[in-house]
Amino acid sequence: MQPGLIDLPWWGYVLAALGLTHITIAAVTIFLHRSQAHRAVDLHPVVSHFFRFWLWLTSGMVTKEWVAIHRKHHAKCETPEDPHSPQTRGIKKVLWEGSELYRAEAKVVETLEKYGHGTPGDWLERNVYSRHSAAGIWLMMALDLALFGPIGLTIWAVQMAWIPITAAGIINGIGHYWGYRNFASEDASTNILPWGILIGGEELHNNHHAYGTSARLSNKWYEFDIGWLYIKLMSYVGLATVRKLAPTVKWQPAKPLCDLDTLQAVITHRYDVMARFVKSVRADSMAEIARLKAGANLPQNRTFDSFRRWLYKEPTQLAAADKVELDTLLGKSERLQTVYRMRQELAAIWSRSTASREQLLEQLQAWCRRAEDSGIQSLKEFSVRLRRYA
Numbered sequence: 001m002q003p004g005l006i007d008l009p010w011w012g013y014v015l016a017a018l019g020l021t022h023i024t025i026a027a028v029t030i031f032l033h034r035s036q037a038h039r040a041v042d043l044h045p046v047v048s049h050f051f052r053f054w055l056w057l058t059s060g061m062v063t064k065e066w067v068a069i070h071r072k073h074h075a076k077c078e079t080p081e082d083p084h085s086p087q088t089r090g091i092k093k094v095l096w097e098g099s100e101l102y103r104a105e106a107k108v109v110e111t112l113e114k115y116g117h118g119t120p121g122d123w124l125e126r127n128v129y130s131r132h133s134a135a136g137i138w139l140m141m142a143l144d145l146a147l148f149g150p151i152g153l154t155i156w157a158v159q160m161a162w163i164p165i166t167a168a169g170i171i172n173g174i175g176h177y178w179g180y181r182n183f184a185s186e187d188a189s190t191n192i193l194p195w196g197i198l199i200g201g202e203e204l205h206n207n208h209h210a211y212g213t214s215a216r217l218s219n220k221w222y223e224f225d226i227g228w229l230y231i232k233l234m235s236y237v238g239l240a241t242v243r244k245l246a247p248t249v250k251w252q253p254a255k256p257l258c259d260l261d262t263l264q265a266v267i268t269h270r271y272d273v274m275a276r277f278v279k280s281v282r283a284d285s286m287a288e289i290a291r292l293k294a295g296a297n298l299p300q301n302r303t304f305d306s307f308r309r310w311l312y313k314e315p316t317q318l319a320a321a322d323k324v325e326l327d328t329l330l331g332k333s334e335r336l337q338t339v340y341r342m343r344q345e346l347a348a349i350w351s352r353s354t355a356s357r358e359q360l361l362e363q364l365q366a367w368c369r370r371a372e373d374s375g376i377q378s379l380k381e382f383s384v385r386l387r388r389y390a
Contacts, residue, residue: 023058024162031048040214043234060134060136068114073085083101083102140156183206189205216228256387263360274312277382289336307336342371345367349367
């Protein structure tokens with residue numbers, strides 16, 4: 001077999017394919033996602049033009065289309081208008097036909113006009129990248145053949161499949177269906193893995209939905225976002241400027257009473273607050289569910305996992321069947337009813353946009369008093385934790 005300009009051992013071609021696809025992933029997460037869609041980072045024009053050119057070669061994606069579809073996803077998340085939610089379209093549909101969903105939404109003029117503002121509109125964009133979006137893909141195939149010989153076709157095929165599988169399928173599908181959650185954001189987003197390497201950091205999808213305009217997707221000490229590493233390296237040499245980061249939770253000794261600073265901290269970290277609330281009531285709720293099972297008041301297949309899932313969601317987000325099951329469960333236990341009611345009352349504090357700060361503070365203080373008078377130890381302890389937010 002006649003080699004191309006570069007003759008490599010078999011493992012060298014594997015590394016070449018991984019390297020080329022990784023550049024594409026970096027272009028998507030840094031340029032399309034964090035810079036263009038969310039304005040979390042400003043990139044030097046040289047970097048922006050390189051990423052645009054590389055995405056033209058390796059994916060044929062048009063910046064305005066990608067940005068508009070992604071912004072609409074955030075604006076309409078988990079609703080029938082969400083372009084690619086597995087919660088409304090089914091996990092199989094998004095996982096295996098994510099690219100088809102993307103192409104269908106890209107044809108919706110209203111989506112592009114409403115959500116695609118602020119994206120590049122220069123001569124190159126108008127006359128090359130947008131007008132001839134498929135030409136770059138064929139140029140990439142010719143380059144792969146010239147560089148690697150016939151094996152270049154395989155490398156090219158991997159490049160073409162990489163974004164549809166990893167971004168359109170895995171992130172848009174599994175990232176809203178299965179994984180762990182650091183934050184009780186108002187959607188079904190999850191972190192797939194704490195090591196955001198293979199897909200550039202996008203694996204940390206729940207972190208992103210909690211703080212969409214943050215340039216860094218990692219949040220916990222054990223999470224690693226390689227896209228953020230690249231941004232930091234570029235910022236050191238003046239090729240990137242970080243505009244916004246997710247707020248970091250800080251703690252202080254518990255105050256005797258919530259004050260305005262506590263209120264501001266609780267509202268700022270509301271997704272963290274709600275996630276910690278669910279974790280704090282875990283042991284009490286599990287014990288209560290076990291007690292109901294022992295007394296034959298509850299089916300044996302009912303576990304805390306279902307109750308936890310309902311705690312994470314707003315009542316309006318629950319399916320009809322879930323509402324029926326939840327009402328049945330709460331009707332059997334005053335203790336679980338108290339826990340669920342306190343969860344709703346806590347979430348209502350930061351959703352009352354018309355209330356003054358003083359009114360919200362009074363409501364937060366009243367919530368803490370009710371928690372401490374509830375007779376449920378986990379609620380009493382969580383009241384103390386709330387007063388530690390700084």
